[in-house]
Amino acid sequence: MTDVADVVADVVASLHRDHWGRVVAATVRTAGDLDTAQDCAQHAFERSLVAWQRDGVPESGVGWLVRTARNHALDLHRRAGSLRDRMPDLVQREESRNVDEAAAHWNDDLLRLVFTCCHPALAEQDRVLLTLRVVCGLPTPTAAGLLLLKPATAAARITRAKHKITAAGIRYAVPTADDLPARLDTVLEVVHLVATAAHERPRDPETDSLEESSRALATSLAEIFPDEPEVLGLLGLVLFTQARTEARRAADIVLLDGQDRGSWDVRLIAGGRAATARAVERAVARDGRAGRYALQATIAGVHAEAVSVETTDWPALLRLYDRLVEVWPTPVVRLNRAVAVSYVEGPGAALEALDAVAGAPSLREYAYLPAVRARLLADLGRTAEAAAAYQCAIAIAGDDAQRRYLKGQLEALGP
Amino acid sequence: MSERYLFILFDDESTWVDATPAEWGAMMAAHERFSKAIVAAGAIDHGGEALQPTTTATTVRTGPDPVVTDGPFVESKEAFGGYYVIECDGLDAALALAKEAPSAVVEVRPIMAV
Structure with missing residues (x-):
């Protein structure tokens, strides 16, 4: 008996993680607005826990959830007496669609929802919040935590953004062909932001659900756009990055030194490898120029394939960073390029490359910059300056684990 | 021949975002009074709209x-x-x-x- 309950709970949890957005998306038109669609999806997931223990798990769990959510939406309209006011042909068309299809059947709906939540007329922070809350189904406090907001502030922002969608006439639609490339970039930015921010958080169950959500969304997008190099590149990047989540701790504040590569997730690395290879293949077939995500994924792949920092193919990485700087010349990219320079051309050349970006305002609070600087200075035998740079890194380090690691490095410099 | 002018109205948005139905009604009435005052002054009201916040x-x-x-x-x-x-x-x-x-x-x- 308990076994059945456990199995059903696991199935529902996994459907919630991978397909919440599809259930909400497929219900929006029947429901009439995002809030009602979310409530109906919530109702369907709650019902499934009870119904599936009694009747067994249906063949298409997503289909069952969509049907239940839509029926609940229709019930709500009937109860409110508003069904007649809604376009009946629309409701009918949704009802008659086959709800026993595989989850991919709702990809078009999911895409409409994603494009609505990532609309450029919404503030970037609100796009992230809406995507996490509405598309990924994460609780508001988890979404708030990612952006370092108070839950009440995040809730208010979500409400305001939903109001803007309605009041300003943001349509629940996929953009026109003209707008699609730019709008897809906006979506990829949101997914990348979630993945990156989750990666930088300390490990806890909320970080896990943020990582799982960004992974599920990147996977769905790659399923919907199987030929878009940058979509595939982002998936590859997300998978490679998350493959070393378990190993990542304070250790990688300076490169990947000291990580236990044996604990990297082999399954995610394989997925990252496949997505990245296809991203590069599609980019070459299109115009021969890989974009930022395809390049970043390839870089992450080179790290993932290396047995150790010493056996990493640094000349290849430096060539990749040179190309990344061309398409995505941010201070962080230039900083990472300087690290690659240190392994290929030595600490002197690297320090020069590093100092060229050191003044960037976006790096002012970035402990990685003085930490790298300290290591280069130490390699050059400039111990006193290295110690000062470590002190500076310790002062702005984000968490205790980072600070401990940096203090260790500082002590290792000797008196 | 007379000149035409655009009146751009500025307010604290909270006065209408958080308005109760009674306050809303009072604001609408004030605008109706203003429209009448325009005509009473011998001017022409070419129309106006309320904007979303x-x-x-x-x-x-x-x-x-x-x-x-x-x-x-x-x-x-x-x-x-x-x-x-x-x-x-x-x-x-x-x-x-x-x-x-x-x-x-x-x-x-x-x-x-x-």
Whole structure:
């Protein structure tokens, strides 16, 4: 008996993680607005826990959830007496669609929802919040935590953004062909932001659900756009990055030194490898120029394939960073390029490359910059300056684990 | 021949965002009184609209690479120089037109359906 309950709970949890957005998306038109669609999806997931223990798990769990959510939406309209006011042909068309299809059947709906939540007329922070809350189904406090907001502030922002969608006439639609490339970039930015921010958080169950959500969304997008190099590149990047989540701790504040590569997730690395290879293949077939995500994924792949920092193919990485700087010349990219320079051309050349970006305002609070600087200075035998740079890194380090690691490095410099 | 003038109304948005039905009714009545005062003064009322609050605004900076941002236009060197009232199918259609407008910056504000 308990076994059945456990199995059903696991199935529902996994459907919630991978397909919440599809259930909400497929219900929006029947429901009439995002809030009602979310409530109906919530109702369907709650019902499934009870119904599936009694009747067994249906063949298409997503289909069952969509049907239940839509029926609940229709019930709500009937109860409110508003069904007649809604376009009946629309409701009918949704009802008659086959709800026993595989989850991919709702990809078009999911895409409409994603494009609505990532609309450029919404503030970037609100796009992230809406995507996490509405598309990924994460609780508001988890979404708030990612952006370092108070839950009440995040809730208010979500409400305001939903109001803007309605009041300003943001349509629940996929953009026109003209707008699609730019709008897809906006979506990829949101997914990348979630993945990156989750990666930088300390490990806890909320970080896990943020990582799982960004992974599920990147996977769905790659399923919907199987030929878009940058979509595939982002998936590859997300998978490679998350493959070393378990190993990542304070250790990688300076490169990947000291990580236990044996604990990297082999399954995610394989997925990252496949997505990245296809991203590069599609980019070459299109115009021969890989974009930022395809390049970043390839870089992450080179790290993932290396047995150790010493056996990493640094000349290849430096060539990749040179190309990344061309398409995505941010201070962080230039900083990472300087690290690659240190392994290929030595600490002197690297320090020069590093100092060229050191003044960037976006790096002012970035402990990685003085930490790298300290290591280069130490390699050059400039111990006193290295110690000062470590002190500076310790002062702005984000968490205790980072600070401990940096203090260790500082002590290792000797008196 | 007389001149024509645009009246641009500024208020603390909270006065209508948080208005109770009674307060709302009082504001509507005030506008009706004002419309009558215009006519009583021998002037012509060419019409006006209420706008949705600035939280629903979107700003488009035009040019070869137009930039769409959330929120109202924050005045810098550009000044309010004219307006169009456009009816179209949703915000995307409005933004596409705004990008074509012969102006450096266009703030797109939905008009309230009263």
